[in-house]
Structures are given as C-alpha cells and as structure tokens.
Amino acid sequence: MTYCVGLLLDEGMVLLSDTRTNAGLDNIATYRKMFVFEEPGERVITILTAGSLSVTQTALARLREAIEQPEANEETSIMRAPTMLKVAEIIGNTLASVRQDIEHKMNAAKVSVSASMIVAGQRKGGTMRLFLVYPEGNFIEATEDTPFLQIGEHKYGKPILDRVVRVATTLEDAQKAVLLSMDSTLRSNLSVGMPLDLAVIARDECRVTMRRRIEKDDPQFAQMSQDWSEALCQGFSKITL
Amino acid sequence: MTYCVGLLLDEGMVLLSDTRTNAGLDNIATYRKMFVFEEPGERVITILTAGSLSVTQTALARLREAIEQPEANEETSIMRAPTMLKVAEIIGNTLASVRQDIEHKMNAAKVSVSASMIVAGQRKGGTMRLFLVYPEGNFIEATEDTPFLQIGEHKYGKPILDRVVRVATTLEDAQKAVLLSMDSTLRSNLSVGMPLDLAVIARDECRVTMRRRIEKDDPQFAQMSQDWSEALCQGFSKITL
Numbered sequence: 001m002t003y004c005v006g007l008l009l010d011e012g013m014v015l016l017s018d019t020r021t022n023a024g025l026d027n028i029a030t031y032r033k034m035f036v037f038e039e040p041g042e043r044v045i046t047i048l049t050a051g052s053l054s055v056t057q058t059a060l061a062r063l064r065e066a067i068e069q070p071e072a073n074e075e076t077s078i079m080r081a082p083t084m085l086k087v088a089e090i091i092g093n094t095l096a097s098v099r100q101d102i103e104h105k106m107n108a109a110k111v112s113v114s115a116s117m118i119v120a121g122q123r124k125g126g127t128m129r130l131f132l133v134y135p136e137g138n139f140i141e142a143t144e145d146t147p148f149l150q151i152g153e154h155k156y157g158k159p160i161l162d163r164v165v166r167v168a169t170t171l172e173d174a175q176k177a178v179l180l181s182m183d184s185t186l187r188s189n190l191s192v193g194m195p196l197d198l199a200v201i202a203r204d205e206c207r208v209t210m211r212r213r214i215e216k217d218d219p220q221f222a223q224m225s226q227d228w229s230e231a232l233c234q235g236f237s238k239i240t241l
Numbered sequence: 242m243t244y245c246v247g248l249l250l251d252e253g254m255v256l257l258s259d260t261r262t263n264a265g266l267d268n269i270a271t272y273r274k275m276f277v278f279e280e281p282g283e284r285v286i287t288i289l290t291a292g293s294l295s296v297t298q299t300a301l302a303r304l305r306e307a308i309e310q311p312e313a314n315e316e317t318s319i320m321r322a323p324t325m326l327k328v329a330e331i332i333g334n335t336l337a338s339v340r341q342d343i344e345h346k347m348n349a350a351k352v353s354v355s356a357s358m359i360v361a362g363q364r365k366g367g368t369m370r371l372f373l374v375y376p377e378g379n380f381i382e383a384t385e386d387t388p389f390l391q392i393g394e395h396k397y398g399k400p401i402l403d404r405v406v407r408v409a410t411t412l413e414d415a416q417k418a419v420l421l422s423m424d425s426t427l428r429s430n431l432s433v434g435m436p437l438d439l440a441v442i443a444r445d446e447c448r449v450t451m452r453r454r455i456e457k458d459d460p461q462f463a464q465m466s467q468d469w470s471e472a473l474c475q476g477f478s479k480i481t482l
Contacts (some may be wrong), residue, residue: 160477173477187400218438224482227480231476232404235472235473238468239468240468241461241465
C-alpha cells in the first residue's frame with residue numbers, strides 16, 4: 001500500500017508520501033511516489049501516487065511523453081494547460097486510459113488494477129489548487145472546509161489531521177501534522193514504509209520551496225516521533241475517566 | 242459500519258461497542274452490539290458484533306435458542322461448553338452457518354453478507370480469553386503480545402491503542418484507552434455513532450463487573466473527549482520540527 005497526503009492552506013501546500021510498494025508480502029520495494037513538474041516561478045505541479053505501480057508508472061510516463069512531444073499543446077501537456085483544472089483533467093484522462101489498457105490485459109487473470117493520485121499545483125497568476133484524482137479519472141478538490149486530501153492507507157493518519165489541520169494552519173505546523181499523521185500510519189501498518197518525501201509549495205511562488213527526503217534513520221524524524229509518543233502518553237495520563 | 246474493541250489485560254477485560262447501524266446513508270438506526278451471557282461467578286461470555294445486522298441478529302437468536310433447548314449440551318450451548326475455546330467454536334460455527342443460509346438467499350441479488358464477532362469470556366476455574374471470530378467461523382485469539390482485538394471500522398482508533406495499551410495496563414487506563422480510541426473513530430467516521438456500550442470483566446470474577454451505556458449527551462464522555470483534544474493540541478504545539 002501507500003500513504004500520501006496533501007494540504008491546501010492559506011500559506012501554501014504541504015505534500016507527503018511514503019515510498020513502499022509491495023506485491024504480496026514478500027516482494028517489497030522502495031519507489032518514489034512524489035513527482036514534480038516545474039518551471040520555477042511560472043508553474044509547479046506535484047503528483048502523488050497510490051495503487052498499482054504498473055498503472056502509476058505508465059501514467060507518469062505518458063504525461064512526460066506528452067510534455068516532451070513537439071506538438072505538445074494546451075490540451076495534451078500539463079505544462080501548457082491553461083488552468084490547474086485542465087491539468088487535473090489531463091491527468092485524470094491519462095490515469096483512466098492507462099488503467100483501462102492494463103485492466104484489459106489483466107482480464108484473463110481476473111485481477112483488477114487501480115490507482116489514484118493527488119495533484120497539487122499553481123501556475124503564475126492562477127489559483128493554487130489541490131485535487132484527488134480517482135481511478136476512473138474523475139476528481140474532487142480540497143476546499144476551505146476540507147483542506148486536506150489523502151490517498152492509500154489513509155485511516156490511521158486521519159484523526160490527527162481532523163484535529164489540528166485548518167486552512168489557517170502555518171506551513172511549519174502543517175509539516176508537523178503530516179509527519180505525525182504518517183508516523184501513526186507507519187506504526188499501525190506494515191505496507192507503508194520509510195523513506196518519506198516531503199514537499200512544500202509556498203503560495204504564489206509557483207515552485208517547490210522546500211523538498212526533503214526523510215530516510216529511515218533520520219534523527220530529526222525519530223526524535224519527533226518519540227516526542228509525540230511521549231506527548232500522547234503524558235496527555236493520556238492526565239485524562240480522567 | 243461499527244466499531245468494537247476488546248482488551249485482554251492482566252487485571253481483566255474491557256469491551257466497548259458503538260450502536261450505529263446503517264443500510265445506506267439514509268437508513269440509520271441504533272442497535273445494541275454488545276450481548277452478555279452470564280451466570281455470575283460461574284461463567285461470563287460477552288459478544289460484540291459487526292457486519293450485516295440480519296446475520297448477527299440471527300446468529301445471536303440461534304445461540305440463545307441453543308442455550309434454552311431442553312437438550313442443550315456441551316456441544317451446542319455456550320453456557321455449557323467446557324472451555325472458552327469450545328464457546329468460540331460454537332459461536333464460529335453458528336455465525337458461519339447463518340451467513341451461508343443468508344448468503345444463499347441473497348445470491349440472486351448478488352449481494353454479499355458478512356459479519357464478525359469479538360467473544361470475551363471466562364468460566365470458573367478456566368482461563369480468561371478473548372477471540373475474534375471471522376465471517377467464515379474461524380477465529381484468532383488475543384495474546385500478551387497483542388492484547389487487543391477490533392472489528393468494524395478499526396483503523397482510525399488503532400494508533401492510540403498501539404501506543405498505550407499493554408497487557409499490564411490497568412482497567413481504568415484501559416477504559417480511557419478504548420473510549421479515546423472510539424472518540425477518534427467517531428470524529429473521523431460517520432457510520433460509527435453514539436450511544437456506546439462499555440463493559441469490564443475483572444479477572445476471575447466470572448461476571449460483568451462494570452457495565453455502562455454512554456449516551457450522546459454524556460457529560461463525562463464529552464469532557465474526556467474535549468480534554469483529549471486539548472492534550473493532543475498542546476502536545477502538538479510542543480513538538481518541534
């Protein structure tokens with residue numbers, strides 16, 4: 001499985017993904033699930049992926065191909081699309097068509113393949129937007145009321161987001177929130193694993209303003225995880241029944 | 242959906258269930274999901290249910306019928322079974338057979354029905370045991386390493402249990418832990434709802450030593466929920482990135 005989360009806040013967007021993929025329990029590997037398409041200052045698009053690796057890799061490859069084609073245009077390339085809505089449409093259509101192609105091949109084996117994506121981005125002069133693209137290619141968008149979107153193994157890490165993330169949350173607090181949300185998921189579910197990819201896109205900068213890979217032995221993340229455990233246990237001990 | 246959780250600790254067992262059932266989103270009702278079979282001092286069995294209401298109600302009805310039959314014996318009645326293992330077997334077989342009967346009726350509609358149960362109990366002179374019975378009738382048991390079992394919408398409430406519940410946890414802390422686990426689930430998932438049923442079975446007492454229904458407007462639960470939110474937010478604000 002996977003856990004990816006994106007926040008759309010007043011100050012910008014915060015994105016986090018894990019890197020574990022597994023085919024069964026005995027075939028575990030590390031694959032990047034965060035992909036950045038960027039023309040700094042002009043346009044930034046970040047895609048987080050969950051689901052069948054054959055679907056997400058092929059979809060990403062087709063999106064890249066479409067960007068690089070000489071005849072790339074507003075309808076085919078996410079780097080030329082006039083709006084983020086159009087970007088989400090292109091990505092949704094690509095995801096759905098790859099899924100259909102692969103599912104067609106899998107029919108004989110009666111195996112179903114599926115994938116979903118979080119798409120975050122802004123183009124110069126446009127609005128910063130965050131979408132969740134479903135396997136069928138349709139999508140929903142984060143709003144003021146629901147400023148975060150999750151894909152993959154999302155339930156373990158939802159309670160902390162429900163409690164602390166608001167649209168006015170600062171980018172620093174937001175980074176803490178997604179990392180703690182991931183920490184809870186990592187503890188409870190083996191199919192989500194380190195390292196992690198964290199990215200911040202400050203509003204109107206139209207570029208990834210901070211990007212960090214957090215390795216398994218990252219001392220800062222370990223400390224944070226331990227501090228959070230202690231804070232929870234202390235908080236717990238103070239609650240009276 | 243449903244959320245039920247059972248803990249097996251040094252001091253005894255703590256059980257908690259919600260009461261919400263829904264057929265679709267517009268047909269929501271309150272049904273008890275905790276059932277106690279008790280001969281105080283001699284034998285106590287508590288069953289928590291999740292899944293299709295038609296399956297769990299019929300299974301419970303058959304278990305009750307089997308107890309009340311004049312020819313009830315060690316093989317058929319959970320109140321006469323010589324061990325808790327046998328109790329789990331009887332319950333598992335009953336659940337599986339009801340499920341098959343109902344699924345047979347549903348075949349035309351291509352609807353699948355399913356249900357699972359947590360079974361907690363002790364008979365005088367026997368060991369206190371906690372089982373999770375799967376829809377197919379097989380079951381697993383809580384152990385020292387994994388002292389809690391959950392059914393239904395279990396993911397939201399797992400992180401807090403993973404962090405604070407150990408086999409040496411006191412019954413009081415254990416009640417707090419399951420209530421906070423439920424609180425996180427209630428916040429994150431609409432299909433789990435108040436009121437709640439809480440029960441404690443102290444070790445070797447062979448009876449339910451504490452039982453409490455927590456209504457929607459319970460001031461104590463509301464206070465606890467609020468205190469926990471504040472503790473989490475305070476803890477969160479102290480974490481440094």
